[in-house]
Amino acid sequence: MNFNFNPLLIALATLVASDAFAQSPEAAKEAEDRLRIDFFIDAELSGAYRSHAITRILDRDNNTDSEAFLAPRLTIRAEARLPKSAEVVVEIENARLRSNLFDSDTWGTDANRVIPGRADDFEALVEQAYIRVDNLFWNQLSVKIGLQDFALALRGPGDSFFADLQESEFALVSPVAESVTTGSLYGMRAPDGTTPATAGVFRDRADAGGARLTWNVAQKSLLFVDAFWFTTLEGGVRHADERFYGLNADFLIPITEDRPSLVNVMFSGIDNDRAGSQIWTGGLGLDFSPMAPVGLDIYLELYGQWGHYADTPAHGVHQRAFAGRAGVKLPLPLPLKPAIEGSVWLLSGDRGDPDDSTNRDFVSYENINEALVVEDALYGLDIDSNYFSPRLRATATAKLFNPDDLHIELLYAWFRFHREPARAGGPGRSDPARKIGHEIDLRARFEFSEHASFSIFAGALLDSPWLAARDAFYTRTRRAFIGGVQLNVGF
Numbered sequence: 001m002n003f004n005f006n007p008l009l010i011a012l013a014t015l016v017a018s019d020a021f022a023q024s025p026e027a028a029k030e031a032e033d034r035l036r037i038d039f040f041i042d043a044e045l046s047g048a049y050r051s052h053a054i055t056r057i058l059d060r061d062n063n064t065d066s067e068a069f070l071a072p073r074l075t076i077r078a079e080a081r082l083p084k085s086a087e088v089v090v091e092i093e094n095a096r097l098r099s100n101l102f103d104s105d106t107w108g109t110d111a112n113r114v115i116p117g118r119a120d121d122f123e124a125l126v127e128q129a130y131i132r133v134d135n136l137f138w139n140q141l142s143v144k145i146g147l148q149d150f151a152l153a154l155r156g157p158g159d160s161f162f163a164d165l166q167e168s169e170f171a172l173v174s175p176v177a178e179s180v181t182t183g184s185l186y187g188m189r190a191p192d193g194t195t196p197a198t199a200g201v202f203r204d205r206a207d208a209g210g211a212r213l214t215w216n217v218a219q220k221s222l223l224f225v226d227a228f229w230f231t232t233l234e235g236g237v238r239h240a241d242e243r244f245y246g247l248n249a250d251f252l253i254p255i256t257e258d259r260p261s262l263v264n265v266m267f268s269g270i271d272n273d274r275a276g277s278q279i280w281t282g283g284l285g286l287d288f289s290p291m292a293p294v295g296l297d298i299y300l301e302l303y304g305q306w307g308h309y310a311d312t313p314a315h316g317v318h319q320r321a322f323a324g325r326a327g328v329k330l331p332l333p334l335p336l337k338p339a340i341e342g343s344v345w346l347l348s349g350d351r352g353d354p355d356d357s358t359n360r361d362f363v364s365y366e367n368i369n370e371a372l373v374v375e376d377a378l379y380g381l382d383i384d385s386n387y388f389s390p391r392l393r394a395t396a397t398a399k400l401f402n403p404d405d406l407h408i409e410l411l412y413a414w415f416r417f418h419r420e421p422a423r424a425g426g427p428g429r430s431d432p433a434r435k436i437g438h439e440i441d442l443r444a445r446f447e448f449s450e451h452a453s454f455s456i457f458a459g460a461l462l463d464s465p466w467l468a469a470r471d472a473f474y475t476r477t478r479r480a481f482i483g484g485v486q487l488n489v490g491f
Contacts (some may be wrong), residue, residue: 030346037080041491048379048484053467053475059200060107069112071096085134093127097378099204108200140216147209149188154264154301163299164367165208170233171270172242172277173202202387206232224250241273262287279307279319279363295331309359321362323347336396349386349418359383371413371439372459372482379482389415413443437464451491458483
């Protein structure tokens with residue numbers, strides 16, 4: 001729902017009609033450029049269930065049962081377009097996933113803060129508050145300053161393999177696979193005075209404050225270069241102020257008009273103050289859409305990391321990690337508009353050996369939630385490093401009442417640890433199992449109208465020796481399940 005508040009209209013309301021219609025088109029255009037404010041409201045209500053194998057690992061507790069919970073989200077966004085190609089944006093959203101770094105009682109499943117009766121159930125957070133100015137110093141240069149989103153998404157929104165600051169966790173807080181490993185040097189430790197066995201896994205979302213400069217080189221809208229600097233974490237127990245900065249270049253190749261191909265080159269740094277971490281990442285991405293067959297999409301992303309991952313100032317830990325994925329998506333000329341996508345993913349990982357002076361976990365601000373159980377940050381385990389995964393996805397679109405109002409997606413993925421985490425099977429186990437398991441997910445979304453939709457989702461992790469070996473948490477199962485429904489309304 002867009003509300004355009006034009007100050008000129010308020011003034012015109014006090015004048016006679018003849019004066020209003022006497023305005024020239026040039027004057028009207030000048031008035032329109034002075035100020036425009038748009039309001040957007042988006043609400044989402046999700047009801048989800050997850051089995052005890054997931055909750056016990058997230059809570060690091062053998063007494064946690066399965067749970068059902070609500071995950072409501074309300075986003076209010078105001079965009080003010082100012083003269084001279086400037087824009088101010090303020091966005092407020094409640095916290096669906098939020099932990100306090102200094103309070104381990106908010107970790108694990110308690111990070112889903114939607115339990116009625118808590119003071120911070122629906123705490124409103126400023127997600128974005130920034131000003132963007134185009135052509136500030138010279139033509140084709142855009143400057144964006146403030147609390148803002150920043151995503152390096154090769155294939156579109158929600159597909160950020162390396163960086164999506166508004167939707168990711170802190171980079172220097174290790175993934176679930178490491179956090180649940182007893183004695184891991186690199187896992188985020190509970191503050192003094194808490195019991196690590198019941199502290200839970202730290203889960204949160206980073207908020208990025210900083211600046212981004214974008215240069216449209218040669219005014220051809222084919223080459224864009226970004227320079228960025230963000231603070232993602234201000235203060236902490238062991239991992240103090242965390243920063244993310246670097247350069248990114250996107251080169252568009254207009255092989256097809258509808259969807260140009262893209263070549264991406266990125267170089268970035270991630271560091272913090274107290275621990276002395278300094279991680280460098282170089283990346284190359286390719287998203288290729290040939291002219292025939294129409295709709296074919298071939299993509300590749302490769303990243304390498306080096307530097308220092310220091311757990312304490314006195315103990316230097318080298319960073320040596322890599323990540324990559326490659327895939328092909330092929331639409332089929334059949335009824336229901338089906339498409340098949342196959343891909344292979346590999347992210348390096350670490351064993352968590354405290355005597356090893358090298359961290360091999362890939363460190364990122366990823367926003368990959370394809371697999372509900374293994375990868376999803378809100379509902380599942382959010383394992384975002386140390387795995388090998390071939391996967392196959394099929395999509396289709398059908399008609400119930402209106403054309404293309406039903407969207408169906410089926411995903412199969414096989415997961416295995418790239419490196420077997422030490423003691424992943426619990427105390428005394430020498431065979432913690434490298435195989436995470438097979439995951440099958442189903443998502444279906446029905447669009448009532450352009451403003452409302454209803455979705456169902458279900459995911460199952462099957463035949464998982466890793467889950468069965470979690471004897472420290474008494475999962476005693478090789479299966480895990482997530483399911484739920486979701487209602488979206490937006491104006």
